[in-house]
Amino acid sequence: MVFNYKKVVHLSEVYKVLNELEKFQSINKNVELNFAIEKLTKKFRKNLIKALIDINDLYNGTLMNNEKTYHQKVDEANFVTLNLFKENIEEEKIEHIVFEKGQTGLGLSITGGLDQPIAPNDSHIYVTNITPDGAVANDGRMEVFDIILKVNNIDITSVPHSVAVKALKDSGNIVKLDVKKNNNFNNKKNQIMNISESLINGSKKEERIKKVVFHKSSEGLGFSITGGIGNEHIPGDNGIYITRIIEGGAASLDGRIKVGDKIISVDGVSLQNVSHDFAVKTLKSTGNKVTLRYCSNNSLVTQSYNSCSTENNQPRSLTLIKNNQGLGFNIVGGEDGEPIFISHVLPGGVADQSGGHIQKGDVLLEVNGISLEHSSHSEAAQTLKNSLNPVNLTLQYRPNEYEAFEKKLEQLRNDMILVGNNSKYLEEIVSEGEVFVKALFDNDFSSPQNRMLPFQYGDILHLISVNENDDWWSAEKVNFSGESISEKGLIPSKKKVEKKEKQRRRKEFNNNKKMNYNLEVKKKFSKDSYWKEVRRHREDYTGTDFTTTEDDSDSDRYSLTQNETIFTYQTVKLHHITYKRPVVILGILKDRIIDELVTKYSDNFALSIPHTSRLPRENEVDGKDYYFVSKEQMERDVKSNNIFIEAGQFQNNLYGTSIASIIDVANTGKHCILDVSGNAIKRLETQANIHPIAIFVRPKNFYQLIEWDVSLLEEDAKEIYKRILKIEKTFKDHFTTIITGPSFDNILEKIKEVIYYNSQSYAWIPTKNIKF
Numbered sequence: 001m002v003f004n005y006k007k008v009v010h011l012s013e014v015y016k017v018l019n020e021l022e023k024f025q026s027i028n029k030n031v032e033l034n035f036a037i038e039k040l041t042k043k044f045r046k047n048l049i050k051a052l053i054d055i056n057d058l059y060n061g062t063l064m065n066n067e068k069t070y071h072q073k074v075d076e077a078n079f080v081t082l083n084l085f086k087e088n089i090e091e092e093k094i095e096h097i098v099f100e101k102g103q104t105g106l107g108l109s110i111t112g113g114l115d116q117p118i119a120p121n122d123s124h125i126y127v128t129n130i131t132p133d134g135a136v137a138n139d140g141r142m143e144v145f146d147i148i149l150k151v152n153n154i155d156i157t158s159v160p161h162s163v164a165v166k167a168l169k170d171s172g173n174i175v176k177l178d179v180k181k182n183n184n185f186n187n188k189k190n191q192i193m194n195i196s197e198s199l200i201n202g203s204k205k206e207e208r209i210k211k212v213v214f215h216k217s218s219e220g221l222g223f224s225i226t227g228g229i230g231n232e233h234i235p236g237d238n239g240i241y242i243t244r245i246i247e248g249g250a251a252s253l254d255g256r257i258k259v260g261d262k263i264i265s266v267d268g269v270s271l272q273n274v275s276h277d278f279a280v281k282t283l284k285s286t287g288n289k290v291t292l293r294y295c296s297n298n299s300l301v302t303q304s305y306n307s308c309s310t311e312n313n314q315p316r317s318l319t320l321i322k323n324n325q326g327l328g329f330n331i332v333g334g335e336d337g338e339p340i341f342i343s344h345v346l347p348g349g350v351a352d353q354s355g356g357h358i359q360k361g362d363v364l365l366e367v368n369g370i371s372l373e374h375s376s377h378s379e380a381a382q383t384l385k386n387s388l389n390p391v392n393l394t395l396q397y398r399p400n401e402y403e404a405f406e407k408k409l410e411q412l413r414n415d416m417i418l419v420g421n422n423s424k425y426l427e428e429i430v431s432e433g434e435v436f437v438k439a440l441f442d443n444d445f446s447s448p449q450n451r452m453l454p455f456q457y458g459d460i461l462h463l464i465s466v467n468e469n470d471d472w473w474s475a476e477k478v479n480f481s482g483e484s485i486s487e488k489g490l491i492p493s494k495k496k497v498e499k500k501e502k503q504r505r506r507k508e509f510n511n512n513k514k515m516n517y518n519l520e521v522k523k524k525f526s527k528d529s530y531w532k533e534v535r536r537h538r539e540d541y542t543g544t545d546f547t548t549t550e551d552d553s554d555s556d557r558y559s560l561t562q563n564e565t566i567f568t569y570q571t572v573k574l575h576h577i578t579y580k581r582p583v584v585i586l587g588i589l590k591d592r593i594i595d596e597l598v599t600k601y602s603d604n605f606a607l608s609i610p611h612t613s614r615l616p617r618e619n620e621v622d623g624k625d626y627y628f629v630s631k632e633q634m635e636r637d638v639k640s641n642n643i644f645i646e647a648g649q650f651q652n653n654l655y656g657t658s659i660a661s662i663i664d665v666a667n668t669g670k671h672c673i674l675d676v677s678g679n680a681i682k683r684l685e686t687q688a689n690i691h692p693i694a695i696f697v698r699p700k701n702f703y704q705l706i707e708w709d710v711s712l713l714e715e716d717a718k719e720i721y722k723r724i725l726k727i728e729k730t731f732k733d734h735f736t737t738i739i740t741g742p743s744f745d746n747i748l749e750k751i752k753e754v755i756y757y758n759s760q761s762y763a764w765i766p767t768k769n770i771k772f
Contacts, residue, residue: 021055094149097142099135099175102669103580106168106175107134110148113161124180125156125164130285135175140287142179150178172603173669209264212257214250214290221283221290222249225263226357228276239263240271240279242294244359250290257294264293315365315396318357320350321389326483327351329358331384333405334377339363341402342395344574346481346762358395361402366394378464378474378488385484435463436478436574438764440567440733443491453477453489458737460572460764464488471496480760482574494568501566567732572764575691581763582662582672582690583755584681586731587697587724588705589744594673596748606670608661611637611644614653627661642687646680659688671755678731685734691765693758695751696735698724708744733766 099106109129117123125148136142149157151167152175159167168175214221224244227233233241240263245252263271263279267286271279320327328349333341342362345351351358364372364380368387372380384391443455453475455461462484465474473493477486492500583605585593597605609623613631622628629637634654637643647656657676662684665672674680674692684690699705702721706712712720728738737754741747 021059095141095179095181097139097177097179099139099177101135101171101173101175103667104131104134104138105669106136106171107131108136108142110164110168111161113164114158116161123158125159125161129281137285138288140289142177142285143181144281144285147180148177149180150176152176170603209293209295210256212254212292212294214254214292216250216286216288216290220249221286222246222251222253223257225279225283226276228274228279231276238273240274240276257292258296262295264295267291315394318393318395320358320391320393322387322391323350327384327391328481328483330482331364331377331380334375334380338405339365339398339401340372340375340377340380341398341405344482346483349481358393359397361397361399362395363398363401364393365396366392368392381464381476381484382488435466436482436572436764437461437463437569438572438766440570441497451490453486453491455491458735461491461569466493480757480764481762497568498566505564564729565733570733571767573767574762575765577691577761577763579663579690580666580669580671581759582666582674582684582692584674584676584692584694585697585751586678586694586727586735588699588720589697589708589747590675592744593697593748593751594675597673597751601752604670605673606665606668608657608665608672608674610661611647611656611658612653613655627658645683645687646676659684659690662688662690671759678727678734681731681734691763692736693755694735695754696728696731696738697747697751698728698738698740700740 107130108127109131110125111128112123112125114123127142127144127146127148130137130142130144148164149155151164151171154167156164156167223242223246225240226243227238227240229238232238242251242257242259242261242263245257245259251257265271266282267290269282271282274282326349328346328351329342330344330346331340332343333339340363342358342360342364345358345360366372367380367383368391370383372383375383437460439455439457439459439461442457443452453461455477460478460480461475462478462482463473463475471493472490474488475491476484476488479485583597594607598607609625609627611627611629611634613629613634616622616626616628620626620628631654634647634656637658638647638654638656642659644656644658645662647654649655657674657680662672662674671693681692681694684692699708699721702714702717705717705720706714732738736758739747739750739754741750
């Protein structure tokens with residue numbers, strides 16, 4: 001019974017097609033498939049004529065047409081699904097959902113808008129991704145492809161994409177979203193695909209489907225997947241398979257699903273004949289309670305995975321599409337005949353989203369056909385950087401080799417701690433691609449052949465080549481995730497920086513000595529001529545430490561200057577940050593900056609509640625204005641050295657900022673703004689293992705202080721500038737960045753940018769493994 005598409009389809013003929021489908025249902029024993037067919041037939045009866053014509057075309061023109069290939073049948077089944085259900089999006093009910101962002105934020109990504117429509121005449125804002133453990137994921141009601149209509153009653157149905165982003169960003173801690181549910185669209189689409197797959201492969205042996213319900217742990221679902229259309233794990237099978245069970249995750253704790261099991265559906269959404277990307281997004285968008293239907297691993301699957309679990313893994317191919325953050329993994333090795341290893345896969349990056357296809361311990365054999373078998377680390381990094389999409393990788397899993405490699409690196413690090421001159425050991429570790437440093441100065445050196453890599457204080461550099469006898473090292477700048485953001489270039493070595501700084505200090509000392517002589521005979525000058533002399537030397541004043549006294553001998557002052565720490569580079573390591581980092585503002589204008597952030601951006605910033613030993617004043621509330629405690633209790637807490645990051649006395653009363661109060665602010669999803677000293681930063685890092693975003697604001701010179709405050713006397717400006725420079729010299733290795741600017745507004749904008757950039761889930765934290 002094959003109809004000609006060009007002829008009019010009579011209703012009686014269409015009914016015959018429906019009867020054929022129901023007959024198929026009556027003899028089929030698969031419960032899930034029968035359920036899907038039943039839902040479809042209900043849909044067909046609701047809109048009978050159009051729906052039956054569509055299914056007639058699907059059944060006779062596609063599924064029963066032997067001239068069409070398997071993939072053509074799947075594609076046309078999907079096309080019918082899209083046409084059949086797309087008009088029903090408008091009929092879905094609207095839900096009003098209230099979220100509390102908390103520490104994790106909403107945790108969703110969007111697309112669409114007037115300037116980025118996903119289809120002609122469709123400017124809706126669609127949810128494209130839901131981040132695990134975010135407020136949306138924890139709530140569990142929203143899904144990928146839902147449409148957001150309003151944010152806190154602000155209509156975003158016909159606005160540019162940037163307006164929708166801003167509405168979500170500025171929504172505050174409590175957010176109300178009006179959402180048009182679109183989940184049935186995906187469910188029904190996949191049910192059609194499920195039916196077409198069964199009709200096409202009706203002769204295949206049925207698999208017994210099992211059901212398991214998970215409640216996510218702190219480690220999430222706790223498994224990795226492979227497979228999908230165009231990414232077959234088993235030849236001829238587009239199924240989604242479990243490749244790894246992660247210890248501590250929900251799957252591991254439950255114990256029922258195993259490596260090699262095939263996932264049939266997730267919360268009612270079929271994962272049969274879908275792309276790998278679709279399966280990943282579906283799993284990521286699940287709530288706290290997740291229902292999986294799966295088939296236990298058969299001998300074919302088990303055999304496949306057993307072969308992958310040994311040291312003798314066969315090389316495998318993988319194709320990735322690079323984005324602006326790169327491929328999302330780091331490499332090490334490449335020296336002394338060692339292979340290039342994958343050392344880190346960035347969560348949420350391109351490699352991570354491949355679903356476990358690439359992992360720590362993999363050896364990178366080829367990139368787009370270019371062999372890396374005998375490549376150095378820098379050569380391999382350059383090959384990856386220059387690769388064009390699509391990036392075809394050849395990998396081989398060698399966990400035992402990688403474990404031995406890590407032990408070697410750890411031994412090198414330990415050796416560096418034990419020896420005084422560590423340059424030789426530094427060379428060895430750098431050659432393995434393992435050293436990242438934070439610059440503690442602005443680079444104003446000139447390099448040979450104009451190959452200088454410019455950088456500023458706070459930039460993260462990946463050291464590529466280091467030689468203890470060289471004036472220049474090879475490096476590249478990286479971003480917050482470790483991806484390269486610059487060409488490889490030359491940077492001054494530690495030795496060269498120290499040499500230049502010592503020369504500068506000697507010259508500065510001699511200039512100051514000359515200035516002191518001029519000051520001794522200043523009575524010979526008029527007031528005007530004296531200040532002309534000061535202005536002539538003002539460049540020498542900029543950067544000078546005004547801490548010496550008239551009683552200091554020249555030799556003592558020179559010795560003090562020479563013995564001050566010369567800051568060059570600080571070794572850092574990428575750490576996962578699970579808290580909202582507090583913000584410390586040091587330097588000039590800090591009171592005004594703190595006030596501006598807390599009052600104008602109260603959704604993002606808050607002050608901690610201090611402790612005090614004084615009695616409450618009228619209308620003051622304990623736990624809101626202060627934590628009021630007895631002086632004896634507070635003295636005991638201060639002496640314990642693990643309660644407060646800073647405490648002091650004023651008018652015989654004690655005041656202090658506790659670690660607990662900082663954590664309380666972080667738990668609300670806001671940055672805790674701290675008005676504390678540099679010593680408090682040290683205590684936060686050592687006592688609480690909390691790494692703040694520490695921003696030091698420095699004027700260009702003391703003349704700028706007078707420009708900002710015309711009532712300020714020159715002598716006072718010098719004194720203020722002297723104190724600021726002393727803070728910088730004392731705590732320079734604890735700052736996240738150093739900011740200067742022509743105006744308050746300019747500085748504030750820079751500060752907001754720094755805080756935003758350093759609020760990612762990963763941060764570069766100083767490490768003590770390698771000492772410079």
